[in-house]
Amino acid sequence: MTHESYGAYESHGPGRRSAVRRPASIKDVAAAAGVSATTVSHVLSGNRPVNEQTAARVRSVVNRLGYVPASLARSLQAGSTSVIGLLIPDISNTFFAELAKGAEDAAHDLGYGLILCNTEFDADREDRYLGMIRSRFIDGMVYASGSPPSRRRLEALMGKFPIALADEEVEGLERALIATADHEAGGRLVGEHLRALGHRRALMLTGPRALKSGVARANGFVRAFRGEVVERAGDFKEGSGYRLVAELVQEGGLHGDCTAVFAANDLMAFGALTALREAGLSVPGDISVVGFDDIRAASLAHPPLTTVHQPAYDVGRTATAQLLQYVTRGEVPPASRHTLPVELKVRGSTAPIAR
């Protein structure tokens, strides 16, 4: 932030309650202390030595007037705002909330503010937020999984402004600062787990085809599972998991055919769980279900969901810390990739295949 307070804001003295009073500026302080604005600035910043007696006088006036430097003017002069943006699709998704927390922590550590850019995957909204970086209101942006259209816009920005990709790689933007969980390994872990349980035919609920993380999960899974995999594309929302599974059940394509469902995120897995329950199928008795993300609800669900734990907090924190490392130096970050480890959490929603 760099929006520190140099003193109290209280105004003592016989101040009458005027309608709206303009806050004290550095000139007001200078005048009241009988010095120049330059001197006030030096007293406050310590950039140059000031006679201790003078400094004391200035400080006292600062307190009396409740002077707080206008950070806008300061930023204008400095050429940076000490604020960055965090662009995510949905803050109410606990995965992104965790990621946001990590980002906020990292930003706060370095005295930076964080603007929450919640987009709902809405391209207009993303563009509007991306505008903040072009108008230089923010010093950089942590970009987590936006909508496909806005990614093209991103490309034009990436070489010119500090941007880091969190959680989600962007097609064609390999040359960037990236912090992501090891999606491929996650898929692999699930594949191995289900295979070890004897499953040989599974339904895979993927995310939108455009998202590389989802593709990586699918790839890792397919390779390790070494069985037959039916793929259906959802949208990472609970509803789509429900619909896709419900449809397949109706078509009779699921029971006695696929013995496991791997959803590319927990939300869709929950949808699947509901659809299966409604269809009278038991989990994990008839069918095993695996999710991805390990959001808080996963361990509390019934049955507790076997899923891949993603280090959401670390992803957000790492991406942000990396970004800031360059932002603070006024540099545009180079290409660099941080892949964070995932972990398979085996819970009650998976079981050996019933013969």
Place this chain on the structure above:
Amino acid sequence: MTHESYGAYESHGPGRRSAVRRPASIKDVAAAAGVSATTVSHVLSGNRPVNEQTAARVRSVVNRLGYVPASLARSLQAGSTSVIGLLIPDISNTFFAELAKGAEDAAHDLGYGLILCNTEFDADREDRYLGMIRSRFIDGMVYASGSPPSRRRLEALMGKFPIALADEEVEGLERALIATADHEAGGRLVGEHLRALGHRRALMLTGPRALKSGVARANGFVRAFRGEVVERAGDFKEGSGYRLVAELVQEGGLHGDCTAVFAANDLMAFGALTALREAGLSVPGDISVVGFDDIRAASLAHPPLTTVHQPAYDVGRTATAQLLQYVTRGEVPPASRHTLPVELKVRGSTAPIAR
């Protein structure tokens, strides 16, 4: 935000890739178009009419140079930043995430940006964020349930800066803009529910005593329950719910004594659930458990948690919309209260008392 883009950023022409190029300013545009900066400003803002031919020339230069107005300079001149803050203790708590989503939506609707101030109840951190408003980097603040120490600081600020209280009232700050769920009614609903099920002796897990919302929940509950209530103060975290119940179980003070547990939020209820399960007690067979908030995990838990649904999104949205109503007019908001309705969600964690 008001950080709109007036044109593309691409720079065509034979521009050599210089190391760092200062972004084009309004003066650059003016010079290249052979007009004054004033005229460029008027073309872009439409504040005054400009000859169409001249305007076209200016616009073409704007595009060619990829000029985007510096929002900092604009804000400095305008005296406001079109950004507000949202101060919450923990974004990874789904209640606050929902609230944040509502706040972000409301802010975005009016073209405002939202700075996420995640405090972990840390007083220093809160102070630092509060500094942003004093340094006028943000035009206002939505304050949701901070730590007790920082609330005193708040008092000094409230009359001078636009601040709205969301979810949580602040002791001694009745004269303020407040949007909150009807905590008292929520407590009452729980009390009536448990009483109707035959319970006559309950354990109430409250939040920190300083939080009025928690007190309201407790009051509503105690009045409606009309039975014996044992109170224990937690801190709204899962761990405290676990500890408090585990302790009581160990002391033998729970089973066969209290037949119900009302936790002041879902997280503590989950902790209680875990402690009870570990103690070999069945819910709701031996003991009924009720939470508060209705976070997403509540319905997925096992057993599904009976709880009071709080309109978190609406609380955030209402508080923010209210605040902005005054911020946009440059006014400090008056006292005003919006109490939003709650709803009891009866699920599987409560049952008639076993005799």
Place this chain on the structure above:
DNA sequence: CTAGATATCCAAAACGTTTTGCACAACAGG
């Protein structure tokens, strides 16, 4: 033909800082 309106544009001030170059005094060493 002239006074007033209209169209068009510009110069300068203002927003509130920080930074830089310089002035002046006092003081030390030679």
Place this chain on the structure above:
DNA sequence: CCTGTTGTGCAAAACGTTTTGGATATCTAG
């Protein structure tokens, strides 16, 4: 007595906008 140094403080420029009060030219109505 001269010169270089140190201490102290100020004036002015710079950051990049928007707004305001004219200035100039052109047009219109009388």
